[in-house]
Amino acid sequence: MRLFECGSLVPGCDWHTRANDDAEVVRRAVEHMRAVHGEAIIRESMVDHIKERIVDEKAADAA
Numbered sequence: 001m002r003l004f005e006c007g008s009l010v011p012g013c014d015w016h017t018r019a020n021d022d023a024e025v026v027r028r029a030v031e032h033m034r035a036v037h038g039e040a041i042i043r044e045s046m047v048d049h050i051k052e053r054i055v056d057e058k059a060a061d062a063a
Helices: 022-037 044-052 057-062
Strands: 002-005 016-019
Touching (some): 002 022, 016 022, 022 044
C-alpha cells in the first residue's frame, strides 16, 4: 500500500490516505486539498510535491 500524510505538506494537518497505487493516492490528496485547504487551482508543482511525499506504507511503519 502507498501512503500520503498531508501533514508532510501542510503542517498541522492530520489527514492521510492509502491506496494500492500512486495515481489513486494523488487523486484523493488533490480532492482533500480542494475540500479542506481551499485550493481552487491545483498546479502541477502541487501534484509533484504530493508525489514526492508518497511512501510505501511498510517503510513508513518501520521508521
